[in-house]
Amino acid sequence: MTTDIFANLNERQRQAVEATEGRVKVVAGAGSGKTRVLAHRFAHLVNNYGIDPAHILCLTFTNKAAREMRSRIARLVGGGDANDFVSTIHSFCVKVLRRDIYRIGFPKTFTILDDADNESIAKQVLQLHGMDRTKKTVRELLNRVAHFKSVVCPDYIGRYMLQTSPRFTDTSGMTEVESFLHYQALNYALEFDDIITFTLYLFDNFAEVRRYWQETLDYVMVDEVQDCNASDWRILDVITALHGNLFIVGDPDQAIYEWRGARPAAFVAWQPDTEVILARNYRSTPEILDVANSIIRHNRMRIDKDLVTMRLPHVKAHYYHAPNDQKEAAWIARTLQRLQAEGEDPGNCAVLYRASYMSRALEQEFIKRKIPYVIWGSVRFFERKEIKDALAYLRLVAVNDNLAFRRVVNTPPRHFGDTSMQRLQQLQRDEQRPLFEVLKDNLDLWRKTRAYPHLCAFIHLIEKCRREQEHMAVSEILNFILKDTGLTESYRDDQKEERLENVEELIHSIRSYENAHRNDDITLARYLQDVALFTNADYKDDGGKVKLMTIHQSKGLEFPVVVVCGLSEGLFPSHRTMRERRLAGLEEERRLMYVAVTRAERRLFLTEAEGYNIQSRADKYPSRFLTEIPPSQLTTEGRIDPTLLDAARSLVRAIDIETGITPGDSVAPADPADGAVPLFKVGMRVRHKFLGEGVITDLSADGDRAKVRFGDDAATERNLLTRVLTPLPEN
Numbered sequence: 105m106t107t108d109i110f111a112n113l114n115e116r117q118r119q120a121v122e123a124t125e126g127r128v129k130v131v132a133g134a135g136s137g138k139t140r141v142l143a144h145r146f147a148h149l150v151n152n153y154g155i156d157p158a159h160i161l162c163l164t165f166t167n168k169a170a171r172e173m174r175s176r177i178a179r180l181v182g183g184g185d186a187n188d189f190v191s192t193i194h195s196f197c198v199k200v201l202r203r204d205i206y207r208i209g210f211p212k213t214f215t216i217l218d219d220a221d222n223e224s225i226a227k228q229v230l231q232l233h234g235m236d237r238t239k240k241t242v243r244e245l246l247n248r249v250a251h252f253k254s255v256v257c258p259d260y261i262g263r264y265m266l267q268t269s270p271r272f273t274d275t276s277g278m279t280e281v282e283s284f285l286h287y288q289a290l291n292y293a294l295e296f297d298d299i300i301t302f303t304l305y306l307f308d309n310f311a312e313v314r315r316y317w318q319e320t321l322d323y324v325m326v327d328e329v330q331d332c333n334a335s336d337w338r339i340l341d342v343i344t345a346l347h348g349n350l351f352i353v354g355d356p357d358q359a360i361y362e363w364r365g366a367r368p369a370a371f372v373a374w375q376p377d378t379e380v381i382l383a384r385n386y387r388s389t390p391e392i393l394d395v396a397n398s399i400i401r402h403n404r405m406r407i408d409k410d411l412v413t414m415r416l417p418h419v420k421a422h423y424y425h426a427p428n429d430q431k432e433a434a435w436i437a438r439t440l441q442r443l444q445a446e447g448e449d450p451g452n453c454a455v456l457y458r459a460s461y462m463s464r465a466l467e468q469e470f471i472k473r474k475i476p477y478v479i480w481g482s483v484r485f486f487e488r489k490e491i492k493d494a495l496a497y498l499r500l501v502a503v504n505d506n507l508a509f510r511r512v513v514n515t516p517p518r519h520f521g522d523t524s525m526q527r528l529q530q531l532q533r534d535e536q537r538p539l540f541e542v543l544k545d546n547l548d549l550w551r552k553t554r555a556y557p558h559l560c561a562f563i564h565l566i567e568k569c570r571r572e573q574e575h576m577a578v579s580e581i582l583n584f585i586l587k588d589t590g591l592t593e594s595y596r597d598d599q600k601e602e603r604l605e606n607v608e609e610l611i612h613s614i615r616s617y618e619n620a621h622r623n624d625d626i627t628l629a630r631y632l633q634d635v636a637l638f639t640n641a642d643y644k645d646d647g648g649k650v651k652l653m654t655i656h657q658s659k660g661l662e663f664p665v666v667v668v669c670g671l672s673e674g675l676f677p678s679h680r681t682m683r684e685r686r687l688a689g690l691e692e693e694r695r696l697m698y699v700a701v702t703r704a705e706r707r708l709f710l711t712e713a714e715g716y717n718i719q720s721r722a723d724k725y726p727s728r729f730l731t732e733i734p735p736s737q738l739t740t741e742g743r744i745d746p747t748l749l750d751a752a753r754s755l756v757r758a759i760d761i762e763t764g765i766t767p768g769d770s771v772a773p774a775d776p777a778d779g780a781v782p783l784f785k786v787g788m789r790v791r792h793k794f795l796g797e798g799v800i801t802d803l804s805a806d807g808d809r810a811k812v813r814f815g816d817d818a819a820t821e822r823n824l825l826t827r828v829l830t831p832l833p834e835n
């Protein structure tokens with residue numbers, strides 16, 4: 105049966121959408137409609153096959169992508185919200201846990217920790233062990249905890265975190281890492297990655313739980329599957345074991361999370377019943393796609409698959425070389441302003457960078473020029489103090505959480521300082537007892553202090569909210585708390601209008617959450633779990649604003665105008681990554697560059713600057729990625745001193761030798777300015793990886809191709825791409 109679901113699909117896309125049963129794999133390059141196929145397949149299953157949407161699980165990589173997917177599906181399916189099972193893998197696992205975590209003694213109101221919570225627990229643990237609580241030691245402890253969970257003791261849940269665990273009651277001689285786990289267990293608090301391991305623990309140990317999800321999910325589809333790690337794959341294996349209907353979509357050229365355990369090779373090796381390859385790009389102009397293809401071609405470990413675009417030619421990609429960081433940022437700002445003057449909506453523009461600190465120079469410039477912008481960070485939850493305070497109040501109401509108690513008992517100030525807190529902890533005795541209850545029972549001890557009336561009001565407020573939470577909407581509870589504590593007033597008084605705006609934005613976002621889940625039973629605890637998975641990008645209203653984000657953050661998205669900045673060798677590709685992972689590291693960096701370039705629809709700007717970089721403690725030189733683009737594909741602006749290029753080449757060669765990357769795997773930078781200081785010349789001696797040393801006898805005008813003689817006569821001449829040649833010093 106055909107409905108207009110198929111009207112906007114090409115033949116191969118249609119084939120993928122129609123392959124509903126069994127194991128299906130779609131492999132395709134950027135912008136070829138993979139995500140589009142996923143949404144259409146969902147609609148096809150519902151509209152044409154009559155599958156109940158509640159039995160289709162559709163996993164995407166970010167909350168933003170999930171939301172986008174839900175609205176696309178809603179448009180195709182017509183009316184209403186597409187189901188709750190269009191989500192990230194973490195949100196899906198939270199649903200599994202909410203339903204069944206009681207089986208291992210955790211309440212369904214378990215807490216999900218954010219980065220600040222983790223730090224606060226680490227500090228308490230270090231204090232308990234009589235150790236320094238510096239930023240460095242906190243970070244180290246958190247790294248040790250992560251290592252312990254993933255490598256040293258993968259069964260940490262069974263061994264430490266359940267009431268039946270051997271180390272739950274016997275806490276003698278615990279290491280700091282063990283104390284950390286113990287604290288988590290006492291407070292029913294899960295770290296972000298625990299969400300997946302706890303789910304697997306339930307699947308592994310409770311056949312009923314496994315069975316329930318296997319029977320519930322008739323169809324499972326996964327976007328961006330090249331970035332799934334081993335645990336994600338295990339989850340997929342378990343939930344599809346009954347029906348065997350798994351539809352996976354990905355692009356090995358966009359695998360950018362190997363450093364975090366992703367297994368792109370598992371995607372390549374996965375044997376499907378049906379495989380579809382999409383080769384047409386619908387996103388980028390030919391000029392942009394040529395640049396992307398030129399770059400990714402340099403990777404050795406890949407299956408060749410050049411994309412062809414369906415879009416019409418527009419303008420060449422633009423490369424700007426700046427004399428320093430400030431000028432680079434200023435140029436970007438001016439360029440965006442110029443585009444705006446020409447009628448471009450700033451909301452269509454994105455600036456991408458390799459590392460998040462790179463946004464600082466841009467921000468200064470944007471503020472100065474009053475360019476509206478928004479940063480999409482990867483920080484889970486809200487990072488702002490007033491938002492964290494507000495949510496901590498809600499957590500204290502919902503789950504009597506000790507971390508939340510510590511955060512808000514003296515916010516606003518109630519004369520309850522460190523001494524009072526220490527005193528309260530001494531009264532606690534049983535570690536599992538909520539501090540809030542301990543305070544309530546011992547309130548008399550504070551009767552003669554200034555804190556007393558404030559603490560009475562505080563206790564009264566929390567208890568009132570607890571009683572009312574059954575009847576009141578989450579947004580109403582929060583509004584009430586902010587008024588009753590005087591926090592709203594204090595933001596107004598102190599003229600901290602931004603804070604006031606932020607909490608208002610929070611309340612507004614809670615209302616939309618409530619609207620989106622109208623038909624569900626929304627409890628405060630559930631809201632808090634869902635919100636804990638959000639990043640600040642999921643909230644900010646960014647209409648009409650330039651978007652700033654890391655390339656990792658930009659995955660799967662598209663923007664009419666894209667600027668990729670900070671393209672300096674050492675920063676991007678990151679030499680630290682290359683030192684750690686050698687050629688694999690370099691190639692992952694190059695895939696990241698490919699992801700960046702392929703976000704652009706109409707305009708692409710590449711920028712970098714000279715100068716000293718504090719982060720890498722070195723001078724900056726153009727990235728090798730810039731030189732992998734044939735000069736003929738770029739419009740170049742800015743003058744590069746030839747000595748800078750020599751230094752850049754030496755830098756590339758030095759790092760390649762240090763990391764054991766053989767010449768020919770990567771190419772030393774050439775002058776990106778057309779015609780100036782070409783890297784190759786007729787008569788130049790060069791080396792080829794397999795053919796050995798030779799001399800260039802002919803060179804194409806763009807410098808891309810050369811004829812090289814490897815022996816005495818013309819029979820030894822080969823026509824080669826210059827990118828596989830390494831120049832040799834003249835003697």
Ligand code: ATP
Nearest residue numbers: 112113114133134135136137138139140386387660
């Ligand atoms: P990425 O690898 O970056 O995630 P993708 O393969 O998921 O990309 P989509 O985001 O699904 O690609 O599609 C890229 C763009 O092309 C979107 O704007 C999409 O609407 C459009 N598109 C895809 N297929 C078609 C088609 N058959 N007709 C018209 N537009 C299409």
Ligand code: MG
Nearest residue numbers: 138139140660
């Ligand atoms: Mg996609």
